[in-house]
Amino acid sequence: MPIHLPKKSGVPTSSKYTPLGLTDMPFPSDGFVDPYSTDPRTNGSIYAVDTAKSAISKFENLLIRPDDFPNRVRLAYLWAKGDSESGRGVGKTALLRYFRQRINCDWGQTEFNGQFSAVVVYVGFRNQVDRRHMEQLALSALVDVCKNGVLDASRAALRLNALPEIKLDAILADTSEGTEGADNLLNDVVLQKNGVDASRLDDKVLSILISNGVEVPVARALARGQFPEHLRSMRKDQLLEPLYVPRDTKILDYSRTLLFNDIVNYLRAAGYGGGYLFIDDIENLVDQMARKERIEFAKEFGLCAVRPGYANTTHRFFSSVLTTHQQASVSLSQAWGEAGLAAIGRLDPGSPNSVELPFPSKEQARGIIVAHLDYFRANQKDHGSIKPFTQDGIDALLAGQIVHPRATLSTAAKVIQYAVDNNLSTINAECVKAAGETQPQVAAPDFSEGIDNAV
Numbered sequence: 001m002p003i004h005l006p007k008k009s010g011v012p013t014s015s016k017y018t019p020l021g022l023t024d025m026p027f028p029s030d031g032f033v034d035p036y037s038t039d040p041r042t043n044g045s046i047y048a049v050d051t052a053k054s055a056i057s058k059f060e061n062l063l064i065r066p067d068d069f070p071n072r073v074r075l076a077y078l079w080a081k082g083d084s085e086s087g088r089g090v091g092k093t094a095l096l097r098y099f100r101q102r103i104n105c106d107w108g109q110t111e112f113n114g115q116f117s118a119v120v121v122y123v124g125f126r127n128q129v130d131r132r133h134m135e136q137l138a139l140s141a142l143v144d145v146c147k148n149g150v151l152d153a154s155r156a157a158l159r160l161n162a163l164p165e166i167k168l169d170a171i172l173a174d175t176s177e178g179t180e181g182a183d184n185l186l187n188d189v190v191l192q193k194n195g196v197d198a199s200r201l202d203d204k205v206l207s208i209l210i211s212n213g214v215e216v217p218v219a220r221a222l223a224r225g226q227f228p229e230h231l232r233s234m235r236k237d238q239l240l241e242p243l244y245v246p247r248d249t250k251i252l253d254y255s256r257t258l259l260f261n262d263i264v265n266y267l268r269a270a271g272y273g274g275g276y277l278f279i280d281d282i283e284n285l286v287d288q289m290a291r292k293e294r295i296e297f298a299k300e301f302g303l304c305a306v307r308p309g310y311a312n313t314t315h316r317f318f319s320s321v322l323t324t325h326q327q328a329s330v331s332l333s334q335a336w337g338e339a340g341l342a343a344i345g346r347l348d349p350g351s352p353n354s355v356e357l358p359f360p361s362k363e364q365a366r367g368i369i370v371a372h373l374d375y376f377r378a379n380q381k382d383h384g385s386i387k388p389f390t391q392d393g394i395d396a397l398l399a400g401q402i403v404h405p406r407a408t409l410s411t412a413a414k415v416i417q418y419a420v421d422n423n424l425s426t427i428n429a430e431c432v433k434a435a436g437e438t439q440p441q442v443a444a445p446d447f448s449e450g451i452d453n454a455v
Helices: 049-064 092-104 133-147 150-162 165-173 181-186 188-193 198-211 216-223 227-232 250-269 291-305 326-338 362-375 391-397 405-421 429-438
Strands: 075-080 117-124 272-280 318-325 354-357
Touching: 049 075, 049 092, 049 354, 049 362, 075 092, 092 117, 092 272, 092 318, 117 133, 117 150, 133 150, 133 227, 133 250, 133 291, 150 181, 150 198, 150 216, 150 250, 165 181, 181 188, 188 198, 198 216, 198 250, 216 227, 216 250, 250 272, 250 291, 291 318, 291 326, 318 326, 362 391, 362 405, 391 405, 391 429, 405 429
Parallel strands: 075 318, 075 354, 117 272, 272 318
Antiparallel strands: none
16 A cells, blocks of 8 residues: 655645635634634734723733833733623733733833833633632743743843853854854753853853742752743643642642742843733632632732732732623622732722723724734735625624624624635625524623623
8 A cells, every 4th residue: 555645734825715805714713812822813913902992001001111110000900891701702811912912022122112021921710710729820820931931031041141251242143053143042052062061051040040039949940941840740640731630739839939939039030120910711710719718819819919928029020910800800809808909909890900891892893803804814905904894794793782802703703604605705794694594593692781880
């Protein structure tokens, strides 16, 4: 039997979306945002800034403050109107992803005018958490630290500071090993070729970290670029996951100290002036808590985030941003008050520390649709237009009193798919209606409950 070798992956020369003027399906099928995805439709890379100008502006005034960074708020909230169902998919995660990308793309160099570096650490709870809530929050943050690139960037910076200046220019200019510039700082072969012993360099970095308060075993792992392996060594299954396996809790015993002491001290030693802890889907963390557990969590969160006790609070390093909605906040606000956190950042939509993300207007929703279409245009001259939709097609897609971003994007994906399957080159109201009739009928989200009371 002949052996058929697999073909190398590549970009298709043609696309079934070409008749619509597109290179691919522009909309996510379910509307969910996944910050770790490589798909721009779901990782938040496509963001219609003009549709959230007021929320972005308030977020910047509260938390960015490039000319007054030390006085940014320590605790803030991103709210969505509606209850636990209708409050989902309004764009909270997308907004967090927007700021995460803005800051982490160059570790705040552009955002803060080259004055210092900053980092966003993202925590998302897609599933319910039933115990050791603060420890699991810290573990989820540690997993993101291992994934978002900040460990390597920091290690490169520390190696840079420890290198003899006479060697530096030659190392950065070397292209012989497939890397160049700052990437060479993590390439031990390049260092060796330029007369630098990487092991001794790591020892210098180790001394710097220890002098900056990082515990010796953690400092050793960080200096050698082995922090993920250090975390895995604390689990029997050797996995690096945000949620722990029952009866395998060693890593949780250390997660808070690792994040709020060691990682903070590591980042500060590397030159970071501060950062942000984005905590998404907080309702999945608190919904199943009993009253006593909520109070315990609020006190532990306060200790880690704003009260004296960790390097994080001593140096006012992380500002925490929680996404929530009216219903979730009710169960936590009383505990927030008993833990004294209300005096720092009151947990309600009317708080000065709150940023509201309302349902978009029809015009704003149109902007979201156009942003996705533009990303996948076959012809850039159509950029900014509603093509392949006609005006009545867009009107039909956005029909209804309230536009819900996740539902709208999901519906748009079904409409595009219907047009492709039926060899259509334009999408009018008739096409939108026909696409809806061919899909299983699912009850629309109920947006009425909680809207009148949500600010």
